[in-house]
Amino acid sequence: MLKQTEGSRAVAETVAYCRPEVIAAYPISPQTHIVEELSRLVKSGVLGPCEYVNVESEFAAMSMCIGASAAGARTYTATASQGLLYMVEALYNASGLGLPIVMTVANRAIGAPINIWNDHSDTMSQRDSGWIQLYARDNQEAADLHPQAFRLAEELSLPVMVCMDGFVLTHAWERIEVPEQAQVDAFLPPYEPRQVLDPDEPVSIGAMVGPEAFTEVRYLAHAKQMRALEAIPDIAREFRQAFGRDSGGLIHPYRCEFADTIVVALGSVLGTVCDVVDEMREAGVRIGALGITSFRPFPLEAVRTVLGNAQRVVVLERALAVGIGGIVSANVRTALSGIRLDGHTVVAGLGGRPITKDSLHRLFTDAIAGRLGQLEFLDLDTELVERELARMARTRRSGPSAENILRDLGSNR
Amino acid sequence: MSAVQQVKFYQVGSHAAGNRLLAPELRSDQADPGRCNALTSGHRACQGCGEALGARYVLDAAQRASGGKVIAVNATGCLEVFSTPYPETSWQLPWLHSLFGNAPAVAAGVAAALRAKGRTDIRVVGQGGDGGTVDIGLGCLSGMFERGDDVFYVCYDNEAYMNTGVQRSGATPPTARTATTQAVGEDPGAPFGQGKSLPLIAMAHEIPYVATATVAGLRDLEAKVHRAMGLRGARYLHVLVPCPLGWGTASCDTVRIARLAEQSGLFPVFEARDGEVTDVTPLRRRVPVEDYLRPQKRYAHLFEPEVRTDVIARLQRAADRNIARFGLLAHKEASS
Secondary structure, three states: OEEEEEHHHHHHHHHHHOOOOEEEEOOOOOOHHHHHHHHHHHHOOOOOOOEEEEOOOHHHHHHHHHHHHHOOOOEEEEEOHHHHHHOHHHHHHHHHOOOOOEEEEEEOOOOOOOOOOOOOHHHHOOOOOOOEEEEOOOHHHHHHHHHHHHHHHHHHOOOEEEEEEOOOOOOOEEEEEOOOHHHHHHHOOOOOOOOOOOOOOOOEEOOEOOHHHHHHHHHHHHHHHHHHHHHHHHHHHHHHHHHOOOOOOOEEEEOOOOOOEEEEEOOOHHHHHHHHHHHHHHOOOOEEEEEEOEEEOOOHHHHHHHHOOOOEEEEEEOOOEOOOEOOHHHHHHHHOOOOOOEEEEEEOOHHHOOOOHHHHHHHHHHHHOOOOOOEEEOOOOHHHHHHHHHHHHHOOOOOOHHHHHHHHHHHHO | OOOOOEOOOOOOOOOOOOOOOOOHHHOOHHHOOOOEOOEOOOOOOOOOOHHHHHHHHHHHHHHHHOOOOEEEEEOOOHHHHHHOEOOOOOEOOOEEEOOOOOHHHHHHHHHHHHHHOOOOOOEEEEEEEHHHHHHOOHHHHHHHHHHOOOOEEEEEEOOOEOOOOOEOOOOOOOOOOEOOEOOOOOOOOOOOOOOOOHHHHHHHOOOOEEEEEEOOOHHHHHHHHHHHHOOOOOEEEEEEOOOHHHHOOOHHHHHHHHHHHHHHOOOOOEEEEOOEEEEEOOOOOOOOHHHHHOOOHHHHHHOOOOOOHHHHHHHHHHHHHHHHHHOOOHHHHHHO
């Protein structure tokens, strides 16, 4: 049903139509609206039978999901930022035990300094956790990815993270086609666990594994994710047949045919990037964009096919790998190994800084004119950071940078 | 109990071994040759392990109480490591291990799934050592208590981190020597402090059932498991399980040492309902704390090179306080 609604609400309603049997949740901005709405849907009987459990921490939320999933229930939770980091130990456990938990992450920066606004620092830090990671371009896709995530998780016995940009998507009101119960039921069959805790057929899950088998277990985790490279497009194809919409899949190339310059991005910034691409194409610039939906597993072949003929690639990073620069870039470079082209890593929009069309125009023009370095920070106030660097060099105790910078900003006004 | 192996039964009929001369309804679960065996023999626990003994009795009794419908959730620790070195497992019941600090939450998740599926017949037992329960898992345990999740959680307390080589935990008693509370200088071993009594913390949550027990009172342990399994909601049992390796005691002395802990008053054995103490096990033969301390190498520095009468007296005062607080001598003193 087409309605004007908030991203979080559309996600919560869609998740409810997926009929999770256990939801364990702890509130953290900007995820809160999702779990609030789900609590209401369970309490009012719209979603049932479902156990909605208010837990004391994100660590407990993921731990409870582990227990519920191992006991054979379809299980869901949502988190963000510090909350995701608080569950890290359990995240690796959920994937290691092969439990098909689905979790929405409302992407947000990680402190210190504390910052509640959007970037991808949280989920990027979990790229090696063994979870499948799907990034939504818009709220329609954020909602649509959930039935697909449950299908994928349960087909492969792997946990899936659906990543949607905090505030930018979660709190944005848009026209969204929210699926109906019957449609989701037809797409997503009831969960049939492969291995379940059952007194009639006792199994031990979570045994200690020594050096003789640990490498093999990790290899199989990798092999399973590689299988997802086929399952993800298959499920997206089925979704299109059932719902008539293009959502999910591995990648979303946009006007990449005969493009000299291709911009790679994940998540909601893709919309702005595509607008700029349209404007520049109208001005005769051969530019395109590549959205990556599936960051884990990383679709090396698909990315290589799209980018292989370009002259230059600009990767917009919504997180920073401190000490090297790009996280997505490193993966893109692996996909392009052996191909010679100009590669640029641009760190953009950290902690909620807006990524404007003007900035992107300037950025892409610079890239095409050969004025862009290998690693750039979009809209960085160089004067401000130079001043702080000078202070750090001058005094032994420069104090926390954030406070110094804020003081400078204040005194300049 | 269909899928569960029956135990090999070695006991012969005597009043001492398994109460087989008693009427059937009074016999212990362990005295029944038809009982199931949750934790099979052949696991890799140390000889004389109190935790292995305690866990077997607890889970056998839990299975008996629920008609074999038990799922066990384990914290990381000795019990998990010695029972499931891949590809082997000693567990005859469905068993799940996730992490060190999350067993109560995982168990609560299993309970939530069973509830959603309408499987009220299957019961959940969570278990961990004192490290996983008193320290790193305390947050999850408190959450489980506070929500009243339908989980029976059992802590096997051997008073230190034995699995990693005997380091102190929040349950390590004052003056006990561990790898991280070495006996050096004037005030040796673990420092005196308020200590952390998890049974009292559990009671403060006003959950339906809290109890303590030791492996010296196995009939009592079984009975408490049966009582806990007869209730719903969050229930807690704290079992003292001596560790020959960490405590420096003979393997054959595990039960004797546990009994001395109880009889000295250092480990009060009691039951509580909804936050109030309802029953205590009175001391039949009170012993001075010295009798309990002396056989243990972890307290050797209290006796050599000189006897630390000051420290021992302080420990005695702690025991006396327990005895007064829980009325462990009430019956005897009234009659004498």
